[in-house]
Amino acid sequence: NGAYCNFILNVAPNKNGLIDDNALAALKEMGKLYKPSANPPKLPQHPAPIISSNIAKGVISNSTWSDDMNIMDFANDDNFRSSWSSNPTVKAPWYEVKFEKSMPCNMIVITAGNSSGARYDLEYFADGKWLPLKEQAAGEKKVSIFRFERIWCEKIRVTLSGFKHAPAIAEFAVFNERN
Numbered sequence: 001n002g003a004y005c006n007f008i009l010n011v012a013p014n015k016n017g018l019i020d021d022n023a024l025a026a027l028k029e030m031g032k033l034y035k036p037s038a039n040p041p042k043l044p045q046h047p048a049p050i051i052s053s054n055i056a057k058g059v060i061s062n063s064t065w066s067d068d069m070n071i072m073d074f075a076n077d078d079n080f081r082s083s084w085s086s087n088p089t090v091k092a093p094w095y096e097v098k099f100e101k102s103m104p105c106n107m108i109v110i111t112a113g114n115s116s117g118a119r120y121d122l123e124y125f126a127d128g129k130w131l132p133l134k135e136q137a138a139g140e141k142k143v144s145i146f147r148f149e150r151i152w153c154e155k156i157r158v159t160l161s162g163f164k165h166a167p168a169i170a171e172f173a174v175f176n177e178r179n
Contacts, residue, residue: 004043047138047145054078055105056097056156056174063095067166075169083113088166095169096157102126106150107175108133110158112142113168118160120144125155142170150176 009030011023019027056076063072063084070085075095086093110120122133133151137144156174160167 004041047147050107050109050145050175050177052107052175052177054173055099055103055176056172059100060098061096061172062098064090064093070168075172078171080111080170083168083170084172085113085168086160086166090166092159092161093167094157094159095172096155097172097174098155099153102152102154103174103176104150104152105156105174105176106148106179107177108146108156108158109171109173109175110137110144110146110169111171111173112144113170114165117163118167119162120146121159121161122146123157123159124151124153125157126151126153130157147177150179 011019011027014020054076057078059076061072061076061084063075063086065087066072067085067087070083072084072095074082075084076097084095108122112118120137122135123130124133125131133146133148133156135146135148137146158169158172
């Protein structure tokens with residue numbers, strides 16, 4: 001179908017453990033209508049799925065000046081309809097999350113609000129100093145996935161650059177995936 005989706009149809013048995021005749025007739029009709037492609041599309045390379053919980057959800061966050069009511073709390077509230085938006089006058093906006101104690105992590109996922117053209121520079125705070133995370137994003141369009149060797153950190157910050165309009169982050173997520 002070009003979207004790399006499967007159609008799964010559940011036909012449950014009746015109380016006797018058999019498939020009803022009308023369901024069998026419908027399945028036979030579907031079988032007549034379906035014509036598989038001679039050259040089905042191949043699934044392209046893609047980032048591995050995210051299989052752990054977001055440890056940044058609802059933690060304390062901070063940022064440069066926000067635009068109007070779109071405050072930093074909206075970037076890690078687990079709601080993709082809200083977002084932190086930088087004030088348009090800020091030239092080098094940043095957003096950070098602060099953990100209650102040092103936490104292990106090995107992946108950051110940034111879902112752009114309107115800043116899908118922005119460049120993200122990541123750094124983490126550990127042992128009293130900021131250290132760079134030099135990872136390239138995987139993913140496409142609005143979702144950027146950064147995977148890296150496990151670190152322990154108290155804070156994680158992203159600085160945004162290369163944007164045309166004041167950037168926004170719909171969700172800033174941090175994960176500690178098992179390897």
